[in-house]
Amino acid sequence: MDLLRCPPWLDPNCKVAVVDIERGNQSWIPVVHVLSFLTFMPPAKLVLYADDDEDDRLCFQEAWNSYADYELKIFESAIGLLEFMQQNPSLDLCVVVLDQNMPQLSGIEALERVRTMNPYEETPVVLYSTNIYGGQLSRAASVYGAHLVQKSNTLAEIRTDVERIIGLCDPPL
Numbered sequence: 001m002d003l004l005r006c007p008p009w010l011d012p013n014c015k016v017a018v019v020d021i022e023r024g025n026q027s028w029i030p031v032v033h034v035l036s037f038l039t040f041m042p043p044a045k046l047v048l049y050a051d052d053d054e055d056d057r058l059c060f061q062e063a064w065n066s067y068a069d070y071e072l073k074i075f076e077s078a079i080g081l082l083e084f085m086q087q088n089p090s091l092d093l094c095v096v097v098l099d100q101n102m103p104q105l106s107g108i109e110a111l112e113r114v115r116t117m118n119p120y121e122e123t124p125v126v127l128y129s130t131n132i133y134g135g136q137l138s139r140a141a142s143v144y145g146a147h148l149v150q151k152s153n154t155l156a157e158i159r160t161d162v163e164r165i166i167g168l169c170d171p172p173l
Helices: 031-035 054-064 078-087 107-114 135-144 155-169
Strands: 015-020 025-030 045-050 070-075 093-099 125-129 147-150
Touching: 045 054, 045 078, 045 155, 054 070, 054 155, 070 078, 078 093, 078 107, 093 107, 093 155, 107 125, 107 135, 125 135, 125 155, 135 147, 147 155
Parallel strands: 045 070, 045 093, 093 125, 125 147
Antiparallel strands: 015 025
16 A cells, blocks of 8 residues: 555554564554554754753753753853754754853853854843852843853752753743
């Protein structure tokens, strides 16, 4: 049966080929039997995170592990994160998280560049720093529309930080 003429979402009687690799034979079964074994999930929401501190990256990753609806891509530098964004101009980004104190390119400098990148100008950006009360960070937040989140010291507190950041992905209607 030609699958192109029989899309499973239109015809529940459509059949698909199933191949038994060990025996080398092929059989046709109704697609509804195949679909009953599959769970369809929407694609994960993408979050980018740049931090030069390995311990901070590991703790942040651990805190994100309980959120399967979100894919976390981690970078060791803001430069790597920006290069990834430039090479992938059609990403469906949920939020960008930037450590403020990184060598070569600080979080604020990376934020300035993100705000000039089409189509990411409006993507929520979080400056994630041990001290968020400096004038420079406050100015960057107001000028570039960034969110400030202070780095926490325990895994439980970092999970709270993650929940705040996830809230930027799914703002209330």
